[in-house]
Amino acid sequence: MTDGLGPTRPRAPRRTAALRKLLRDPQALTTATVLLTVVALGLLAPVLTQHGVNEASLEHVDADPGTGDYLLGGDRSGRDIWARLLGSVNTSVVSALIGTGVALVIGLTAGLVGGYYDRLRSITEWVFSLVMTFPGLLLLIVLMPMTKGDHRVTMLIFGVLLSPGVYRLVRNLVLGVKNELFVDAARVSGLPDARILRRHVLFAIRGPVIIAAAFLCNASIGVQAGLAFLGVGSATVPSFGSMISEGFANLYIEPLQIVWPSLLLGVITVSLVLFGNALRDVLEGTVSAPSKNTARSSLATRTAPVGATPPELLVIEDLTIAYPTPSGELKEVVSGVHLRLEAGETLGLVGESGSGKTQTAFASLGVLPREAVVTRGSIRLEGRELLGASERELQRLRGRTIGYVPQEPMSNLNPSFTVGAELAEGLRAAADVSRAEARERMLTLLERVGIPDPPRTFASYPHQISGGMAQRVLIAGAVAAGPKLLIADEPTTALDVTVQAEILDLLRDLQKELHMAVLLVTHNFGIVADSCRRIAVMRQGEIVETGTCLDIFRAAEHPYTRMLLDSVLDEHSVRRDPPPSVSRILAKEER
Amino acid sequence: MTVPLLEVEDLRLTYRSRGRSLRARPVEVLHEVSLTVAEGETLGLVGESGSGKTTIGRAVLGLARPSAGSITWDGQDITHAGRRERRALARDIQVVFQDPYSSLNPALTIGDTLAEPLTVQGVGAREARRKVGALLDRVGLPADASQRLPREFSGGQRQRVAIARALAPEPRLIVCDEPVSALDLSTQARVLDLFIDIQRRTGVAYLFISHDLAVVRHISHRVAVLHRGEVVETGPAPAVTSAPRHPYTRRLVLASPVADPVEQEKRRAARGRLTVSVETSPTPDSTGATAVQKTDFHRGTR
Numbered sequence: 001m002t003d004g005l006g007p008t009r010p011r012a013p014r015r016t017a018a019l020r021k022l023l024r025d026p027q028a029l030t031t032a033t034v035l036l037t038v039v040a041l042g043l044l045a046p047v048l049t050q051h052g053v054n055e056a057s058l059e060h061v062d063a064d065p066g067t068g069d070y071l072l073g074g075d076r077s078g079r080d081i082w083a084r085l086l087g088s089v090n091t092s093v094v095s096a097l098i099g100t101g102v103a104l105v106i107g108l109t110a111g112l113v114g115g116y117y118d119r120l121r122s123i124t125e126w127v128f129s130l131v132m133t134f135p136g137l138l139l140l141i142v143l144m145p146m147t148k149g150d151h152r153v154t155m156l157i158f159g160v161l162l163s164p165g166v167y168r169l170v171r172n173l174v175l176g177v178k179n180e181l182f183v184d185a186a187r188v189s190g191l192p193d194a195r196i197l198r199r200h201v202l203f204a205i206r207g208p209v210i211i212a213a214a215f216l217c218n219a220s221i222g223v224q225a226g227l228a229f230l231g232v233g234s235a236t237v238p239s240f241g242s243m244i245s246e247g248f249a250n251l252y253i254e255p256l257q258i259v260w261p262s263l264l265l266g267v268i269t270v271s272l273v274l275f276g277n278a279l280r281d282v283l284e285g286t287v288s289a290p291s292k293n294t295a296r297s298s299l300a301t302r303t304a305p306v307g308a309t310p311p312e313l314l315v316i317e318d319l320t321i322a323y324p325t326p327s328g329e330l331k332e333v334v335s336g337v338h339l340r341l342e343a344g345e346t347l348g349l350v351g352e353s354g355s356g357k358t359q360t361a362f363a364s365l366g367v368l369p370r371e372a373v374v375t376r377g378s379i380r381l382e383g384r385e386l387l388g389a390s391e392r393e394l395q396r397l398r399g400r401t402i403g404y405v406p407q408e409p410m411s412n413l414n415p416s417f418t419v420g421a422e423l424a425e426g427l428r429a430a431a432d433v434s435r436a437e438a439r440e441r442m443l444t445l446l447e448r449v450g451i452p453d454p455p456r457t458f459a460s461y462p463h464q465i466s467g468g469m470a471q472r473v474l475i476a477g478a479v480a481a482g483p484k485l486l487i488a489d490e491p492t493t494a495l496d497v498t499v500q501a502e503i504l505d506l507l508r509d510l511q512k513e514l515h516m517a518v519l520l521v522t523h524n525f526g527i528v529a530d531s532c533r534r535i536a537v538m539r540q541g542e543i544v545e546t547g548t549c550l551d552i553f554r555a556a557e558h559p560y561t562r563m564l565l566d567s568v569l570d571e572h573s574v575r576r577d578p579p580p581s582v583s584r585i586l587a588k589e590e591r
Numbered sequence: 592m593t594v595p596l597l598e599v600e601d602l603r604l605t606y607r608s609r610g611r612s613l614r615a616r617p618v619e620v621l622h623e624v625s626l627t628v629a630e631g632e633t634l635g636l637v638g639e640s641g642s643g644k645t646t647i648g649r650a651v652l653g654l655a656r657p658s659a660g661s662i663t664w665d666g667q668d669i670t671h672a673g674r675r676e677r678r679a680l681a682r683d684i685q686v687v688f689q690d691p692y693s694s695l696n697p698a699l700t701i702g703d704t705l706a707e708p709l710t711v712q713g714v715g716a717r718e719a720r721r722k723v724g725a726l727l728d729r730v731g732l733p734a735d736a737s738q739r740l741p742r743e744f745s746g747g748q749r750q751r752v753a754i755a756r757a758l759a760p761e762p763r764l765i766v767c768d769e770p771v772s773a774l775d776l777s778t779q780a781r782v783l784d785l786f787i788d789i790q791r792r793t794g795v796a797y798l799f800i801s802h803d804l805a806v807v808r809h810i811s812h813r814v815a816v817l818h819r820g821e822v823v824e825t826g827p828a829p830a831v832t833s834a835p836r837h838p839y840t841r842r843l844v845l846a847s848p849v850a851d852p853v854e855q856e857k858r859r860a861a862r863g864r865l866t867v868s869v870e871t872s873p874t875p876d877s878t879g880a881t882a883v884q885k886t887d888f889h890r891g892t893r
Contacts, residue, residue: 181694185756188652189708190681193674199707203698352775353746467640496639497802501846501862523776526848529855549852567780568850569805574829575787579632579812580794 021282028278031271038268042089051080053087053238062254072260075243076250085260087238092221092268095155099220100213102159107166108209112197114167115174124171128164136161137223141232149234151224158223162216169212173205180204207283214276218269225265240265313517314341314364314485319377321359321368321541330373334359335541337377343484346511346518348532348549350525352564356541357521361487363387364519365404366394381485399430403478403516405488405507409470409495413462420458423477430481445476449506468499472506479510486511489521504531525568529553537561594666595627596796597651597764602660604646620646622820623660628764633790633797635811635828637804637843643820644800648766651798652686653677665763682712685757689769691749695741701727701752702737708759726755730785747778754785764796771806783810804847808832816840841865 022028041048050069060067060074067073072081114124139161140147140154147153177183178201186196227233228241235242240261247258316339322330334356341347351357362368364379366386379386381401386394398404406412414422423446424438433441439458446454449472457465457473465473471491478486488507492500508531511518520532528535528549536546537558545558556562604621620643628634638644649655651662653672662670669680688694695704702723709719724734730751741749750770757765767786771779787810789795801807807814807828814831816824816839824837835841845862849855 181688181690182696184652184654185686185688185694185753186696186707187654187677188681188684188686189711189756189760190678191707191711192678195711199699200696204696352777497804498639498842498846501848501859504848505859524848525776525850526855529850529852530848530859553850553852564776565850567777569780569783569809570850571808571833573805573809574832575633575808575810575812576829577791579629579796580791581631 018282022278025278025282027274028282031275031278034267034271035275038089038264038271039093042086042093045083045086045090048086049080049083051083053079053084054236055079055083062250062257065256073254073256075257076246076254081243081257081260084238084243085264088240088243088261089264089268091151091237091239092224092265095151095224096217096220098152098155099159099162099223100216102156103162103166103216104209104213106160106163108170108202110163111167111170112174112201115171116178116193116197116201121171124167128167131160132164134161137226140223140227141230144232149232149237151228151233151237151239154227154233155220155224158220162219166209166212166216169208170205173208174201177201177204210283211276211280214272214279218272218276221265221268221272312340313343313382314339314519315378315380316340316360316364317378317380319360319363319379320375321356321363322373322375324371324373330375332375333541334363337538337541337543339536339543339546341485341517341519343517344511344515345534346508346520346532348528348535349519349521349538350523350528350535350564351538352523354540355538357538358489359541360538361489361519361521364485365398365402365487366391367398399426399483400481401484403481403483403486405471405475405478405486405491407490407493409467409474410462412474413470415462417461418458419460419462419465419473423458423473423480426477427480442476442480445480446473449473449476449510450502451476468495468503471495471499471503475503475506475510479514479516482514483516485517485519487519487521490523491520492527493522493524500527507531525553525565537564594629595663596630596665597628597798598661598663599624599626599647599651600661600663601625602647602650602662603658604643604650604655605658619658620820621650621657624817624820624822625660626815626822626825628796628798630763631790631794631796632812633799633810635807635814636798636800636817637802637807637814638817639802639843641819642817644802644817645768647817648686648768648798648800652684652766653680681708682760683763684766685760685762685764686766686768687750687753687757687770689772691746691753691773692741694753695749697741700738700740701732701744704741704752705737705756705759708756712760722759726758729758729789730755745778747774747782750774750782751785754782754789758789758793758795761793762795764798767797767799769801770799772801772803779806786810804832804843816843838865 022032049071056078057074058078060070060080061078062076063070063074063078065071065073070080070082072085075081075084110124110128114121136158140157143154143157147157183196183200186200225239225241225244228237228239229245230241231245233239233242243261244258244265247254247261250257316337319334319337320332321334322332325331337356337360339347339349339360349357349360359368359372363374364381364386366389368374374387377387381397386397413419420439420442423442424435427433427438427442428435443454443458446457451457451469451472457469462470475491486507491507492503495503504527507518510516518531520527522528532549534546534548535552536543537552537560538544539560545552545556545561552561553565556565601623602621602625603619603623605617605619607617624643624647626634626636626647636644636647646655650657653669657670660670661668664680664683669676672680699707702720705723705726706719709722710716714722723737727734727736732748732751732755736744736752741752744752753770770786771782774782783806786797790797797810799807799810811828813826814828815822816831816835816837818839824831824835824840831840832844835844842862842865845858845865849858
């Protein structure tokens with residue numbers, strides 16, 4: 001990233017971005033339209049029908065659709081099915097609003113408080129665990145005499161029963177967010193807790209809560225209909241449940257009667273679920289998988305392998321790697337890179353973040369992400385083309401001919417295996433050795449990489465060893481099968497400077513001993529000066545300068561290299577000016 | 592020497608271990624740390640991971656609770672300042688965090704982020720907007736930045752926003768916790784120069800926490816070296832960073848690679864000699880360190 005202050009991307013209108021994205025999503029748009037139409041139908045019921053929901057007429061008992069102004073006919077009691085459907089929509093909407101509203105108000109408040117204040121958490125935790133022990137549906141039926149079958153009161157209670165789910169969701173989200181630095185920053189800014197919770201915490205967690213709300217609506221509607229189907233609830237309130245129940249009883253006389261309420265309830269439920277999913281995609285930014293065509297690493301041009309074995313160990317020619325953008329075009333992150341690495345030499349690949357240095361290294365290992373497309377170029381190891389090679393061929397190379405040391409030692413060790421088990425497995429995959437032999441060889445190697453008590457480390461789990469130790473372990477694993485090329489991607493960035501020095505020493509010693517070539521990816525010129533014989537400087541996917549270490553440090557040709565070298569803070573940049581006199585500054589400001 | 596603005600004396604801080612097992616013992620991460628920051632000066636606090644440098648900053652900010660010792664601000668004891676006192680202190684003590692990505696609320700525009708501390712302190716909306724414009728200008732961001740969201744900015748630009756937010760209440764001390772570690776080389780140099788420029792103009796003092804000796808050397812008037820929760824060496828920046836007295840500081844200086852192949856070779860040789868002398872003295876083994884005890888984490892033993 002540059003610190004340039006030039007015009008950045010076009011201004012995105014704040015907060016409407018998510019809404020606009022939602023409108024562009026076909027699934028969200030369709031389902032939202034359906035839901036809004038249904039709600040509007042319910043609201044317009046007085047206009048759309050002349051009959052009351054409980055208005056019975058003997059002439060219209062089990063009337064066919066279209067009889068008189070009975071659009072969908074009459075039910076068993078001679079009531080207008082169309083009017084009752086619209087009434088049921090209103091009942092469902094009210095149920096959804098009450099149930100979801102109560103669950104959200106209780107769950108959100110308690111979740112924010114319980115998540116943010118450690119002391120109050122044990123109380124909220126206890127209360128909601130208690131609520132969760134209630135058998136929900138049963139309770140609603142048992143409480144019938146109290147609620148008198150009013151669906152609104154029932155939903156009020158149901159909302160309380162739903163609230164533990166919201167509470168747990170919010171509590172977990174708050175626990176994650178409250179340690180974010182922007183919350184700390186707000187506290188240091190002197191903001192009162194209520195404001196921090198409302199503005200910083202609530203805002204950060206709103207996405208999942210909105211999504212949960214869509215599913216809560218569904219639950220409320222379903223339970224209300226279910227209860228009505230069972231006959232729990234007032235008979236005068238129209239409901240999909242009671243309509244389905246009646247239609248069911250009348251199935252042999254008028255089979256259509258069960259269809260209308262089931263269909264509408266189904267449409268509402270499905271729309272809510274799909275809308276909830278679309279919301280999740282938009283708010284939580286699930287990237288849709290790129291299409292298969294672009295996903296496969298394809299080769300536009302493949303350079304034929306040269307006949308004679310070149311003296312170079314690794315030859316990268318015209319390597320170009322691109323990634324598909326959301327608009328479907330390809331964006332190049334590495335463009336036309338040429339690199340040559342002789343056997344036994346150390347090449348430093350230097351650049352700032354986003355320069356493409358890691359992508360180049362990954363391409364040499366054949367482990368680019370699935371969506372990456374290598375548009376052209378060639379990577380040859382000992383004359384053998386790696387691009388387009390089968391996964392099996394690559395697997396045979398990795399570990400045996402190419403070793404890899406990653407940036408984050410900790411996340412590259414599987415926490416559920418002992419260090420030894422993982423090392424031995426790696427070695428046995430690369431070299432044909434017995435279990436006991438692998439153990440013997442790894443113990444010797446662990447001692448070689450400077451681990452004080454190899455058997456103990458061998459039996460340890462990754463969390464039991466320090467970061468520096470973990471990196472030594474990974475280095476031991478990388479060189480176990482005696483690779484000819486070691487790719488180290490910022491191998492010391494995550495380590496302390498004293499440990500870094502030791503790891504660099506180790507890498508240098510191993511390189512000499514095993515006569516490996518090392519491709520050292522780094523952003524640190526100190527490390528390059530320490531370990532590399534040659535340097536390649538990358539900027540925005542291109543190599544701007546290659547040369548020996550001495551030449552580039554003494555007289556870099558490219559202005560970008562010079563700029564980078566000038567930015568290095570060295571021994572000479574010591575602060576010499578005294579602390580400014582504050583009184584003088586204040587006096588100056590007053591003038 | 593003037594009266595110190597901030598005085599930390601014999602500060603101890605203990606973290607409870609995670610988990611509720613009976614074996615979980617509290618871990619002391621600061622052992623009687625003392626340091627001072629004078630008005631308008633930069634105290635560089637340098638140390639490796641787990642040395643407790645960030646914890647000191649958090650204790651000064653009131654985000655971590657000391658178990659013993661005292662923190663004095665401008666002659667007033669703030670070791671156990673309550674919420675209200677802390678809120679008042681927010682005018683004087685501010686912070687810039689390491690990670691410019693998580694330190695800005697992604698949902699608030701830059702303008703809202705910057706105006707918030709001002710409006711909380713009772714500044715009117717119009718006055719706040721004027722001040723936000725001035726702050727953006729001071730940190731070298733365009734005025735229209737206030738309408739935009741953090742995600743539209745690069746790491747360096749976000750760190751400028753974080754600096755502007757810290758400057759908003761016109762504080763007398765800013766705790767800078769690794770403010771340039773996440774930035775690229777060229778950006779890092781420019782942001783450091785911004786820090787220095789702001790100090791010259793406003794006379795704000797910095798407690799500048801970093802693991803990088805070169806960065807600390809560049810910005811600090813004085814340097815304190817922290818090792819496993821203890822200050823092992825304090826003094827003027829040039830002296831501590833070029834002619835260190837304590838063996839640990841010496842090790843730290845020699846371990847930082849110089850961006851010069853010839854110089855670096857000499858330094859490596861010097862370090863080799865030092866390591867040999869260190870190795871003869873017993874160093875604790877670190878393989879037993881667990882993730883819980885962050886203090887024991889990266890301990891380079893050989």
